[in-house]
Amino acid sequence: MTSIIITSTPITSSIMTPITLNNIINNNINNMLVNKLGQIAVSNALPESISCLAADRMLVFASYGNILTAFARNKEVVHTYKGHEAEIHLVQPFGDHVISIDANNVIIIWDVKTEEEYLQLSFDKSNFTVSAIMHPSTYLNKILLGSQQGSLQLWNVKTNKLLFSFPGWESGVTVLQQAPALDVVAIGLTSGKIFLHNIKFDETLMTFQQDWGPITSISFRTDGHPIMAAGSPVGHIGLWDLEEKKLMNQMRDAHATAIAGLTFVHGEPLLVTNGADNAIRVWIFDGPGGQGRLLRFRLGHSAPPTFIRHHGQDGKQILSAGQDGTLHSFSTVHDRLSKSLGHGSINKAKAKKMGLRCLSLRLPPIVSFASELARQNEWDGIIACHQNYLTCTTWNYVRTTMGAHKLKPPGLKNSTALGIHATAVALTSCGNFALVGLSRGEVDMYNIQSGIHRGHYGKERAHEGSVRGVVVDGINQMTITAGSDKLIKFWKFKTKELIQTITLSAPPTGILLHRESGMLAVALDDFGLNVLDIETRRIVRKFSGHNGKINDMTFSPDGRWLLTASMDCTVKVWDLPSGCLIDCFLLDSAVVSLSMSPTGDFLSTAHVDDLGIYLWSNKSLFSMISLRPLPANYEPAVVMLPGMTDEVEDEDTTADLEEGQDDVMEYESPEQLGERLVTLSLLPESRWKNLLNLDVIKRRNKPKEPPKLPKSAPFFIPTLPGLVPRFAVNGQEEAAPSKIVNLGVLEQKSAFYIQLEKAFESQNYNIPIGTIKEMGPSAVDIELRNLAPEGGGSVEVMQSFLKMIGSMLDTRRDFDLAQAYLALFLKLHLRFIASEPKLLEEISSLSGRLDESWLHLQSLFNQSLCVLNYMKSALL
Structure with a gap:
């Protein structure tokens, strides 16, 4: 689970963001894979520690304080049940309902979907304090309640009637567990006794006694072996043979603290246990004598x-x-x-010989x-x-x-x-x-x-x-x-x-x-x-x-x-x-x-x-x-x-x-960093780096053989002329080109040429600069060639181009493009520039600005190199 934190002032946001280390945080609902004992899901956290936990085939119910919640998909809370005035200590899923019992001895039956209260029962603490709850198998609409006074009550929650009351065994009931046999319930008492009682005929079948204190949990093997396991407050587990009615084996020091819960995996010789020592263990019964062997475990600190x-x-x-x-x-x-x-x-x-109890x-x-x-x-x-x-x-x-x-x-x-x-x-x-x-x-x-x-x-x-x-x-x-x-x-x-x-x-x-x-x-x-x-x-x-x-x-x-x-x-x-x-x-x-x-x-x-x-x-x-x-x-x-x-x-x-995050000042790079700094264009190098070598590149890329005509189509569908083969639709063929020549084709002035002419009058070169930046290397070469009179241009347009380069140097933007375009312009028209006084004057002015820019950059480079050399010498 990840949480985000922010400080109380908008000056800064916290550097560290919390994430839960899920393997030892014990107040999350975790599903475990028994074969690997690994987490498969982690729920969202509740505001308080979980006091009671139960699950059915669809939902996981968890209570904290006097509130009961239901988790779906083992993660998010989908239902919240509010109505108790005291802390909930028992929860029992019951079909389409869920039963919760609080410390005030109040039982509330909730409708799971509607979150409405279906039934409420109250008991007198002096006569019957509910300490255990169970739904007997095949008993429709019935629940069995155990009390601290030792008596049992069987209720029909649909008709809200007490069906039968069992007098008990003069000791408080701590655990009620359904046995594999119908009508038989295992009852664990505070005295350490375990009764297997037939609730249909109110008859006790067998009795066992543990000497380790109250019974904390009970479970039965379902893989063909009549074995019952019982937990104790000292961390021991007793294994009872139900056929011979005697203690078969003991698992001492299974946990360092009380056994909080134990469950046999259905149809397998595996026992899953957990305790207050912040550990969960899986025991396998594959050896002689029925002794459990530790198969795998997960544990954390039992103290901070x-x-x-x-x-x-x-x-x-x-x-x-x-x-x-x-x-x-x-x-x-x-x-x-x-x-x-x-x-x-x-x-x-x-x-090691004396075991965990050797403090x-x-x-x-x-x-x-x-x-x-x-x-x-x-x-x-x-x-x-x-x-x-x-x-x-x-x-x-x-x-x-x-x-x-x-x-x-x-x-x-x-x-x-x-x-x-x-x-x-x-x-x-x-x-x-x-x-x-x-x-x-x-x-x-x-x-x-x-x-x-x-x-x-x-x-x-x-x-x-x-x-x-x-x-x-x-x-x-x-x-x-x-x-x-x-x-x-x-x-x-x-x-x-x-x-x-x-x-x-x-x-x-x-x-x-x-x-x-x-x-x-x-x-x-x-x-x-x-x-x-x-x-x-x-x-x-x-x-x-x-x-x-x-x-x-x-x-x-x-x-x-x-x-x-x-x-x-x-x-x-x-x-x-x-x-x-x-x-x-x-x-x-x-x-x-x-x-x-x-x-x-x-x-x-x-x-x-x-x-x-x-x-x-x-x-x-x-x-x-x-x-x-x-x-x-x-x-x-x-x-x-x-x-x-x-x-x-x-x-x-x-x-x-x-x-x-809105309050934190985010930096956005401006087009121009400052008056004394220069800014590059951020265009790919292929757009300007090879402008001086285009003629060499074209000679290298010249095809060795003339292009061949494409083969005719293998079917009788008419095609349209062009570089890309296209089929004529609905029998309509492209009309033959007209023999009348459009005079607009002979027009030599390009969009960039026209923009330079307008900028020469307005002295605003933002539009032509944006146009030439979008051109590729070949297009730039053609445009600069056409600026000379022999290519259809004029001296005024060439002068306007030099003024455009001057404006780029003055604003200190697109410094790399200005150098590349000027170098190509001089390579193409150097002889013509030398014969024109206007162009010579413009070039002289431009040369001074270039020297000034390079001297400023050179001083900055030298300063940075000096600082870097000093830092290197200090480290050495």
Whole structure:
């Protein structure tokens, strides 16, 4: 889904346009292909989170708050049902109707097409609080309701009558599921019991007991095996054999959180499950013992991401670390290319044996990481530091697993008691060395291939305070560290000698290096920004404007833009060459991390308390954007996150975009750029470049043999004479040409000739100039030949032509055409011009103007060449 944003003032339009990263935004309605587990459709977003979801063969019903909507073609809202006063928590499609139940215990039956209320039922919460609903198979116009008190009621919704009431089992009903057998319903209770009950004879057939808490979902296999699966709040799934009436198998830790739903695919041994851990999994039952095997899965973070960076040079993969302790790689192309690198663990082998529930062996969440592509096929290419944890971990992107080494400074045994932890990490561009900064001020170097400690910077420590950032230049010559002691230190990478120290006005929050340009961005605790040139080791730019802590920074690929995100919920784009703020937009939630793709087309952002990663497209790549500085009193407008606005708001935003585009000044090239500049004609070179060589071209193109007569037609249809064969219609042949010669044929004056005569009197040469510009090279040659008296012209017309060239030079328009036409004119009539005083005088005047134009152009060329040579020497 794509949204368009515009700023509140007509001065500029926002550079970044939001696009939802659909594989982890969980409030869109997504249809999944089970065989590939890929999305086939994404719906338009609703204004609030979806609380309930149901579908029939034509529509998908989704509720948010007290409103129920119906999606058609899995995309657009076609029906909206309003009438509830409380939040809807149950939805059941029912033929041409749909049933919705809200928190006030009110049931409304809607007509799907007309959106009108068909029936409304209200229940007393103290006696019957509806907690489950089902339509029994073959029971016409009847629904079965379950309550928190444990009782069941069978209603006929057409006659609005209660048909039967089941006393229940003294425990709240959580799930009602139709069994493959008619009249049999599976009833899941809060006590963990499952009853298979025949509602026709009010008889319980069998009872099962699960010890994992309330039953969250139930499903039956339909491929010939009498198996029932039941979900639990702890993530386990129980598999029950209905013939032997016993527990057949258990699928422990199927999800890290409660099982929200499970469904057997009809006629296949496939079970689809999803949970609150933001994962969907497909299990296949093809092994002995009826144990389910994980076939394929899609998952995102179960807790909000904390740090994101693009991985690779194509910008198609985003590495993301979350508060759940996992590291993921999300694809911006297709969700099938996404993968999970897993949880960080203290002992990977032991944690694998103990399973997902082994929380004691898990490492804290990753707060920062660095990745390189150079040697990732040979050894680990990612290093990460964890929250309040000393040891840094390595990760292997190719094998999608945690790496072999844990990097910890030697000699620090009781680091927990001392409160020492890693705060910053960096990888060299060659992929061989890792640098780790600690909270006590040390900066250590490791060989990432072997995990061996290779020394540290400084005699005892690099800084007196906590290390806030570590970076290495692109050729491993210089290491730059930033500490809370307000110092930026430059070190020799190999010898670890201190080169220079720069004192800042405030302690730095973090640093970011653009290796290609050598620009180092430093975020300060006073919400300011400094940009340093690591070659000269000087501050070249200072920015201020944020009103909160700067959470993250990123450079554009060419190093011209610096994008920053702050706790004041703004994202700002700074133009480094001009030193100005060129874009700013305000969000509902603060951005905790952001990353610009290496191709410059997308900006990815992660937000506070949000599971999604959002993409913003660079609008300057596909439309004209004014990059003028924003005024000092600019106040950004609040921008809705992608995926959080409904269809109507999208239309309004599009209209605002069109209005904003009208306000942006669009540049239109004038016919003449200025008084001191010359303008070319923009005609193809073939129209004027070969005017002096037409005679050579004609000799080359002269046919070697005379043209042959065409063969006669093979049938007896009369034809008309001419270059193109034509048939006579209705027996009418073309009349024989008259022998009387029309005197108009002998007229030598062309339209251009006549226009030159008139322009000689009026001194306005716009009309003849426009006429000759439309002619081809051969026509221009003929017209200029006919201007001489020997071709039927006159001296006055030749003088008028020279005046036309003079007017083109005076107005500085069509400079290329003026030179070409004048060159051809002199080539044809130079001898005749030398014998005519009027033409000599006109040529002399024209020569002076030509020299003046060329001298002016030559000075401009020389000035541009000098500036270009200076820039080249500065870069070298």
